[in-house]
Structure formats: C-alpha cells, structure tokens
Amino acid sequence: LEGKKYSRARDEILKANTVDIAEILEEVIEDIGIEKAIILFRTLPKDVSAEVFAYLPIDDQVAIINGITDREIQHIIDEMDFDDMIDVLEELPANVVDKILEKSTKEERRLINTFLNYPETSAGSLMTPDYISLRKNMTVAEALAHIKSEGMDRETVYTCYIKDEGRKLLGIVSLRTLVVSDDDVVVESLMHEDIIYVNVLDDQEDVSDTFKKYGFLAIPVVDNEKRLVGIITVDDILDVIDEETTEDFQKMAGVAVSTEEYLDMSVWKHVKNRLPWLFVLMCSYIITGSIITSFEAVLSQVIVLVAYLPMLMGTGGNSGSQSATLVIRGMAVGDVDLRDVGKVLWKELRVSFMIGLVLSLLNFIRICWVEGHGPWIALTVCGSMLVIVIAAKTIGSMLPMGAKKVGIDPALMASPMIASLTDMVSVVTYFALATFILGI
Amino acid sequence: LEGKKYSRARDEILKANTVDIAEILEEVIEDIGIEKAIILFRTLPKDVSAEVFAYLPIDDQVAIINGITDREIQHIIDEMDFDDMIDVLEELPANVVDKILEKSTKEERRLINTFLNYPETSAGSLMTPDYISLRKNMTVAEALAHIKSEGMDRETVYTCYIKDEGRKLLGIVSLRTLVVSDDDVVVESLMHEDIIYVNVLDDQEDVSDTFKKYGFLAIPVVDNEKRLVGIITVDDILDVIDEETTEDFQKMAGVAVSTEEYLDMSVWKHVKNRLPWLFVLMCSYIITGSIITSFEAVLSQVIVLVAYLPMLMGTGGNSGSQSATLVIRGMAVGDVDLRDVGKVLWKELRVSFMIGLVLSLLNFIRICWVEGHGPWIALTVCGSMLVIVIAAKTIGSMLPMGAKKVGIDPALMASPMIASLTDMVSVVTYFALATFILGI
Missing domain, CATH: 1.10.357.20 (SLC41 divalent cation transporters, integral membrane domain)
Known part of the structure; x- marks a missing residue:
C-alpha cells in the first residue's frame, strides 16, 4: 500500500465484507494517515464507499467529509441507507450537516428534519422509511414484481407492509409467505392483521424487549394516530442491546451514562x-x-x-x-x-x-x-x-x-x-x- | 374460561401471537391448574400447539408431556422446528426423551443424537439443519420453485446455501438477490463466495459477536473440514446475548453462573x-x-x-x-x-x-x-x-x-x-x- 499501489490495494480489500473494509480503512487512517486513506476511499466503488462510510467511527467520518469534494459527499449520502444517514447526520457537526442538507431536494430535507427531531433513544431515531409497501388487492405475482423493482433500495424486503388510504397499517406479509404462495392469490388473504408494533416515541429499550420477546426481523413503527411512519430492523437492535447493557453496567458502578468509547473520552x-x-x-x-x-x-x-x-x-x-x-x-x-x-x-x-x-x-x-x-x-x-x-x-x-x-x-x-x-x-x-x- | 367454554376461549386466544398464547397458557396453568390448561392446549391446531409448546417454561413442558398421549407428543415433536426440539430435549428428563426418541425414525434419531452431543454453549447447540440448499447451476426460476416447495418447513428462507458434492460450502445467496434478479440468471453468478461462518465448536459468545459485527440474519456453521452442518438465525442470538449478559452480571457480583430463573431456584x-x-x-x-x-x-x-x-x-x-x-x-x-x-x-x-x-x-x-x-x-x-x-x-x-x-x-x-x-x-x-x- 505504501508504494502508491492503490488500485491493487483496492482490489485486495474489495474481497472482504464491508464491515471488514471499514476496519481496514480505520487502521490505514491510524497507521498511515488520513490523506492516503482518503485516496484509497475514493478508489472504492460508490455503493461500497457509502456502506463503508456508515461503519466508520464518527471522527474518521468527519475527517473524510472534510477531505472530499461536495459532489462526493452528495454521492455518499445518496447511496446510504436512510437510517444510517440519520445516524451520521445526528453525530456530525452542524456546519457539515448544513453542507449536506443544502444539496438535498426539498422533500428529502423535510423527511431528514423530521427524523432528526425524534429523541435520541426513541424508536423514531432508529427507524427507516425505506420499507416495501404493498396494496391489499395486489396478487402475489404483482407483489413480487413490485418487490423486484424496488427491493434493492429498501432496508428489508422480508417483511412487507399494507396500508389503507389514511396510511394506517392494515397488515403485514412476509416475503416467505409470498414466495411459497401461488401467483394469483390476493395479498389481503395472506396478510397478518394482528400486528405487534411500537410507537415512534417508545424508548429503544422497550423496542429491543419486543424484538427479544417475539424474535422478529423487523417491526413497524406507528405514530399516535396508528399511521405507519417507518420500520426498525433487527440488525439495528443488536447495537441497541449493547448500548443498553453498557448503560446498566455504568449505572451499577456509579458512573454517569455515556455512549462514548472509554479511550476516546477525555x-x-x-x-x-x-x-x-x-x-x-x-x-x-x-x-x-x-x-x-x-x-x-x-x-x-x-x-x-x-x-x-x-x-x-x-x-x-x-x-x-x-x-x-x-x-x-x-x-x-x-x-x-x-x-x-x-x-x-x-x-x-x-x-x-x-x-x-x-x-x-x-x-x-x-x-x-x-x-x-x-x-x-x-x-x-x-x-x-x-x-x-x-x-x-x-x-x-x-x-x-x-x-x-x-x-x-x-x-x-x-x-x-x-x-x-x-x-x-x-x-x-x-x-x-x-x-x-x-x-x- | 372457567365455564368449560374451551372452544370460545381457543378462538379468542388464537387471535394472539404464538408468544402471547404461550404466556396465556402459562397463566392458566398457574391460576386455574394444569388439567384445564391441557384441555385448552389440546384444542389448539397442531402447528400452533407445537410452537406454543416451544415457548413454555421447562416445568410446564414436562407437565404437559405427562398429561397428553404418546401420539400427541409425537405430533408436537414432528411439527416443532429442529433447533427448538433440541432445546426441549436437552432440558427434558431422560425418560421423557427416551419416550420421544423411541417414536422417531432411525435417521431422525441419529441426527438428534448428534445435535444433543454438542456442548451446551457451542454453536452446534444453537444451530438447525433446516436450511435451504440450492445447486450452483440452478436458474433463479428453479431456485424460487425449490424455495416455494420447501420454504414452509425451513428455519429461514432468506439466506440460501450452495454446497459442492463433498458438502463443503461454496457460497450463499439471499432471497432478496434472487427476487430482484431475472428468472434465467444462474445462481452461481449471484452467490457470495467470501463467506463469514462459525465453527460448530465455537462458543456462543463468539457467535453473537459475529452477528453484532456484521448484522446478519443467519450464519452458516461448519465442521473442522469446512462442511456445512447447520445454520444459526438471529432470533436465537437475541436469547444468547441476554444469557451472556446475565452471566457477566453474575460473575461481577461474585455469584456462580446459572441460567435458572431467580424465583425458580431453590x-x-x-x-x-x-x-x-x-x-x-x-x-x-x-x-x-x-x-x-x-x-x-x-x-x-x-x-x-x-x-x-x-x-x-x-x-x-x-x-x-x-x-x-x-x-x-x-x-x-x-x-x-x-x-x-x-x-x-x-x-x-x-x-x-x-x-x-x-x-x-x-x-x-x-x-x-x-x-x-x-x-x-x-x-x-x-x-x-x-x-x-x-x-x-x-x-x-x-x-x-x-x-x-x-x-x-x-x-x-x-x-x-x-x-x-x-x-x-x-x-x-x-x-x-x-x-x-x-x-x-
């Protein structure tokens, strides 16, 4: 890597899982320096770089944001999952956030601002609006065609949501059910109507308890009028569980609660x-x-x-x-x-x-x-x-x-x-x- | 419920999620008595009763096993997910286990005995052999048809596994990838080959760390020859995380580690x-x-x-x-x-x-x-x-x-x-x- 062989280094690290690429990049930043890390980061394909970025610690994210062009920032934000983007925006300094928001469309800005306003440990701060919506009168074939066209941009496709005209949640259907059913069956006859959901203001600890109790892959989040506003997936809950456990340990040792890493804290x-x-x-x-x-x-x-x-x-x-x-x-x-x-x-x-x-x-x-x-x-x-x-x-x-x-x-x-x-x-x-x- | 209106009670509780039905049944056992609970349990549809049974605490399971016929026990075991069945068999008294094993086919008995032999906190004790296997030369259409025919009996259909003739793991492909791809694409061209896996003897703590790091829904479990022997799904990991945290708390308070509930312990x-x-x-x-x-x-x-x-x-x-x-x-x-x-x-x-x-x-x-x-x-x-x-x-x-x-x-x-x-x-x-x- 030292010898400026960035393209070979890139081909090598692209074989790894995104999480591991982020770890490698972290080590490059620490051992070799941010400039070379940014050059390496820039050689990554766009979709990979967005995902890798989401896994980096906050100070490395800020360093990279400051080292790349506005256009590149825009690309990363566009490619990121919505919930990852919100996590990043919550942590970034205000001037960087403004820089990013400035580049978004009006509709995006409205959505981002809504999400940024949920309390930091609420269900609202964990959820993503990127779910698959189906209509109840769709057939299985139509539903699968819909998933095929939208599936790649959604946080999960394994649980799909059916809403009425007022955006109230009518039911859910799993992709498993769709895949094992015949093409001409109507979605309405397959969907579960007794739905377990959480409120957008519920604390993340209650959300993780619900996941533990029922073993779901995703859970719908509704507002006070029972309208579907987003979903939370189980992979984000694993982080929440770790956070909540750390909090309990801190309280039990008589230390103020903090999510900052031990070594990073002054x-x-x-x-x-x-x-x-x-x-x-x-x-x-x-x-x-x-x-x-x-x-x-x-x-x-x-x-x-x-x-x-x-x-x-x-x-x-x-x-x-x-x-x-x-x-x-x-x-x-x-x-x-x-x-x-x-x-x-x-x-x-x-x-x-x-x-x-x-x-x-x-x-x-x-x-x-x-x-x-x-x-x-x-x-x-x-x-x-x-x-x-x-x-x-x-x-x-x-x-x-x-x-x-x-x-x-x-x-x-x-x-x-x-x-x-x-x-x-x-x-x-x-x-x-x-x-x-x-x-x- | 008191007035022997079991069928009405059944219709009422069948509206709830299986986890909640198990909770209701637990309360019936505690408040009204095991005899009436067994009558209620018997009125449940076969597939529901197997799932509910899996969620009951161990002493209630034993009480029910002792109160129903061998034929009914057989039905429950047949309907249960393989990993739930192993959990139940691990906890049940030896004579009840013998009673169940005696009813199984020779092949089933062999598989059950293998699984019962993995150490209690190893990956082997958490895994299930009920995964979807695809061949690398299948087309997407063939793969989906295969999933349609087998999907209902598998622990998960969202990650599918491709093995070579020697049962070595070649790659994995997600149902999402299959669903968004065209029908005539060959599975081999879609599958990931840089697979993250765990060994069958790895400790469950390492398994849960891997899930936390990568955010997977399922992970393949291989033996020392890298042959695929089973998979672990994320819902089972949520329980493991709780167990491991409890263990840490116990150690940190100078109490011997135990998974028994506080109130149940003598x-x-x-x-x-x-x-x-x-x-x-x-x-x-x-x-x-x-x-x-x-x-x-x-x-x-x-x-x-x-x-x-x-x-x-x-x-x-x-x-x-x-x-x-x-x-x-x-x-x-x-x-x-x-x-x-x-x-x-x-x-x-x-x-x-x-x-x-x-x-x-x-x-x-x-x-x-x-x-x-x-x-x-x-x-x-x-x-x-x-x-x-x-x-x-x-x-x-x-x-x-x-x-x-x-x-x-x-x-x-x-x-x-x-x-x-x-x-x-x-x-x-x-x-x-x-x-x-x-x-x-």
Whole structure:
C-alpha cells in the first residue's frame, strides 16, 4: 500500500465484507494517515464507499467529509441507507450537516428534519422509511414484481407492509409467505392483521424487549394516530442491546451514562462522569464515621474490635451486592416483577440466614480457637455477622424493587449504593452488640 | 374460561401471537391448574400447539408431556422446528426423551443424537439443519420453485446455501438477490463466495459477536473440514446475548453462573451459588484484620482515626469498581484491547489524581474546620485518600486486563474482588501514613 499501489490495494480489500473494509480503512487512517486513506476511499466503488462510510467511527467520518469534494459527499449520502444517514447526520457537526442538507431536494430535507427531531433513544431515531409497501388487492405475482423493482433500495424486503388510504397499517406479509404462495392469490388473504408494533416515541429499550420477546426481523413503527411512519430492523437492535447493557453496567458502578468509547473520552469527562457518585457515597460515610465516633468509649476499651470491622463491612457489602445484582437483572429480563416482592423477601431471608449462619460458625472457630480471643468477642463478631448478612441481603433485594416502584432505574441501587448503606448497618449492629454482650 | 367454554376461549386466544398464547397458557396453568390448561392446549391446531409448546417454561413442558398421549407428543415433536426440539430435549428428563426418541425414525434419531452431543454453549447447540440448499447451476426460476416447495418447513428462507458434492460450502445467496434478479440468471453468478461462518465448536459468545459485527440474519456453521452442518438465525442470538449478559452480571457480583430463573431456584442452590465467593472474600479480610492488629499501638493512641476508616475503604472500593467496570465492559464490546494497557493506565492515573485531589481537599476542609481535628489528622486522612484513590483505580483497571491476559474471565475481577484488595491497600496506607505524619 505504501508504494502508491492503490488500485491493487483496492482490489485486495474489495474481497472482504464491508464491515471488514471499514476496519481496514480505520487502521490505514491510524497507521498511515488520513490523506492516503482518503485516496484509497475514493478508489472504492460508490455503493461500497457509502456502506463503508456508515461503519466508520464518527471522527474518521468527519475527517473524510472534510477531505472530499461536495459532489462526493452528495454521492455518499445518496447511496446510504436512510437510517444510517440519520445516524451520521445526528453525530456530525452542524456546519457539515448544513453542507449536506443544502444539496438535498426539498422533500428529502423535510423527511431528514423530521427524523432528526425524534429523541435520541426513541424508536423514531432508529427507524427507516425505506420499507416495501404493498396494496391489499395486489396478487402475489404483482407483489413480487413490485418487490423486484424496488427491493434493492429498501432496508428489508422480508417483511412487507399494507396500508389503507389514511396510511394506517392494515397488515403485514412476509416475503416467505409470498414466495411459497401461488401467483394469483390476493395479498389481503395472506396478510397478518394482528400486528405487534411500537410507537415512534417508545424508548429503544422497550423496542429491543419486543424484538427479544417475539424474535422478529423487523417491526413497524406507528405514530399516535396508528399511521405507519417507518420500520426498525433487527440488525439495528443488536447495537441497541449493547448500548443498553453498557448503560446498566455504568449505572451499577456509579458512573454517569455515556455512549462514548472509554479511550476516546477525555480525562476531564471521565472525572466529570465518576466524581458525583463518589462524592455522594463519600458523604454517606460521614454518617458511618460519626456513628463510630459515638461508640469511641467502647472502642478504646476493646481495641481488638477494630480488626474485625473491615470483614463485617466487606462481607455485608458483598452479600448485599449479590442480592441486588440478581434482583436487578431478574427485573431487567422479566423473571422478577414487582408483584413478586413477597416471594423475593422470603427467599432472601432464608438464603441470608443460612449463609450468615455458616460464615458466623467459621468465624467463631477462628476467633475462639485460632486467635484465642475468648467466646464473648467471638459471640459479638458472629452475632453481628449473622445480623449484617441478613440485613444486607434484605436491603440489597428490596431497594432495587422499591426504586422501580417509585420510577427510579433499579440499576442505580447496585453495589456502591448498597455497600454504603450496609456499612452503616454494620457499624451500628457491631458496636451495639459489643456494648450489650461485652457489657461496656 | 372457567365455564368449560374451551372452544370460545381457543378462538379468542388464537387471535394472539404464538408468544402471547404461550404466556396465556402459562397463566392458566398457574391460576386455574394444569388439567384445564391441557384441555385448552389440546384444542389448539397442531402447528400452533407445537410452537406454543416451544415457548413454555421447562416445568410446564414436562407437565404437559405427562398429561397428553404418546401420539400427541409425537405430533408436537414432528411439527416443532429442529433447533427448538433440541432445546426441549436437552432440558427434558431422560425418560421423557427416551419416550420421544423411541417414536422417531432411525435417521431422525441419529441426527438428534448428534445435535444433543454438542456442548451446551457451542454453536452446534444453537444451530438447525433446516436450511435451504440450492445447486450452483440452478436458474433463479428453479431456485424460487425449490424455495416455494420447501420454504414452509425451513428455519429461514432468506439466506440460501450452495454446497459442492463433498458438502463443503461454496457460497450463499439471499432471497432478496434472487427476487430482484431475472428468472434465467444462474445462481452461481449471484452467490457470495467470501463467506463469514462459525465453527460448530465455537462458543456462543463468539457467535453473537459475529452477528453484532456484521448484522446478519443467519450464519452458516461448519465442521473442522469446512462442511456445512447447520445454520444459526438471529432470533436465537437475541436469547444468547441476554444469557451472556446475565452471566457477566453474575460473575461481577461474585455469584456462580446459572441460567435458572431467580424465583425458580431453590434456597439451597442460591446458598451454594453465593457462599463460595463470600467465603473467599471473607478470608481476604483476615489479612486486612491482621494488618489493623499490627497497628494497634497507633490506633489506641489516636482512636479518632477509626472514624475515617470506613470512608477511606469505601471510597477506595467505589473508585476501583468504577474503573474495573468501565474496563471490563470496554473489553467486552471491543473498545479496549490488551494492547491498550499503557493508554488505560495513563488515563486512569490522571483521572484518579484529579478525583483524589478534589475529594482530599473537601475532606481537609471538613476535618480541619467543621470537625476541628487539626491539620495533622486532616493531612493523614487526605494524603491517604489521594494514595488510595490512585491505587484503587490502578488496581481496578489493570486487574481485569491482567486476568484477560492469562485467560481468566475479566468479569471475575469486578467490585467484590477489587474492593477486597483496595481495602488492604487502604488500611496499610492509612496506618503507615498515620505513623509517619503523627509521629507515633
């Protein structure tokens, strides 16, 4: 490639899948430089270059847009799938978007502007208007002829949509059904009328749940008047699922939600995303600290108690996190819902009692026989352990359900939050029990 | 439904999507009882009942199998998609499986046994042999006629496969391409030959990554001799993605991996899945405890130091979890790979320095002016805070990468593990600094 043999390089990479070509181009940009990458990009056939462009990361897209002519930009935009184009336009700087819109027809501009206005995580932002429309009185032969003429420009041809005069969705028919039916059958007799659809303002998480539940290849998107405005295909949903999972992981770790890649994010943005929760949680430790201060008298008399504090707090935090994670995930995939609160509580109480008992017994043996601190200290630590594990698992399982009940994302009630709360419980339990058992 | 109006109930529920019918039947089993549910199930048309059966949870499937005649079982198995049947057979008790296999032809039995032998999370366990095979010298018209005759029984007709005499995969062609092409074109000239495929023993996580990367509707599965043995469709991958995400969440919370639903799992099994990690982590706190014991002299002199210990340990754990989660997720979605270790370290060092500095300053003000403990105690706490945050974020980001390097799942290096390690670091730093600054 170095030796300016662009045409040979092009022939070589054209053998690969578009996604892989985009990856190769990304590496060329990084390792050899944007100028040569643009020359290589220009040698690609028009339809391939549009697809490759759609798969590039945003900063490479901007670099390429700035390096090619307006005419070439126009070609790429014309060749791109509508939903990919909207994704690109959403991310590009405003001046570049204007440059592109300026070149479009009035009708295109209207459509683009409508699509750009849907909220970023709504069904509207994922959909494409490029679907196959059939009329209900078409025969199968007519329908197939229609698909033959339009099929190449559509996002999918495998599900076709039948609308009435008012653009209301009447039914859907799969290409499979059309292909296995006889030529003179009328589409109306083949179409499904009990359609599962989503609203244009539905959140993308609900859309992906619908895909998971029914295993569809595409789903129609309607507006509030039930008019068909677009479709969403399953390949776009795979990205959404990844995004939503990342969001859950971020929330559960007490990091602000962001779709930016780890390495691309600036140090300053990383600080901004992580500091707020750390600060909030740190404040909760002021309470824990003042509880300890109020027990200073106990502590100064039996200083050995401090040695067991990290174990009690740590085990409490870990126990609580286990329950919280299981319940949060259970709610996310639909195994657990709010009506199950009694069942969950009863299960956690029994589980935590057994776990607490086992851990307490092990500690009793260790403290009494191995460390030789005598039965009263052992009893204080082990009694606390039992109470703390039960409390932690109760808090860990109930808090996410409570959050969901009042409309807060349960994922926010994960490890860091639960650990802070159980730490308070641990400290109070431990020192209260110490005061009582050791008679200080 | 109560009033034995089964036929009316049937007509009512037949309007719904199969997935929803299965949900209704599940509710009938739970609320009204299995006997009536079986009567209702029997009134369903054969093809619908097979599909509904595939969507039921495993215990309801067993209950129904036990309540219907062998002949009816036979009908259901005959009507089911091959991959659904394998899923069902994998879960059913051995005696029920024998009952079913006994009714199959010799050829079917052979195929079923082969499929049942693939490891549970391999591509082989997900695939179906029900794909459309075309010959390379067929014309488009012949290919479409072939699809018309076989299409209804196949898992998908949207991607068709062309093999040579030795069953090696030559190419694939999409139904879209066939439908938009002229009748007399030969399939060979339309097919793609640079095929992306997976091996029958590949892990399902790799399969789902391939689907995410390329956005396919189906992918061919080949054996070690590159012979086509089956295909996997995207709808089955949606379930795999959910399963893999749940697995990651479980690992990150220190719970043994299980695909059983939270509420279905026995208390005993819950204890068995959670206790081992809690025990391992608890043992790490023995070390933390003995570190504290070795600093007993410091502690007994400045007992107020204990009040800040939970804050330092907690903030360390939270800081470490943030970094660990971001890095683990970054590696899972491919944003971060092992070569980036230097970049990640440099980023975390700068981020943690800034966060540590902010939190230290806030604490300095609080300890000196609000609580009035004087600058030396404040300096001890704040100096420790800075060191702990930096250490926690370094450990939190590096440990998952190190785990990946040596072939351990990075998800195991999440919150609980990181928190235990940072707790040790916190205690050592804090007391060492106290000894030094306070001159004890």
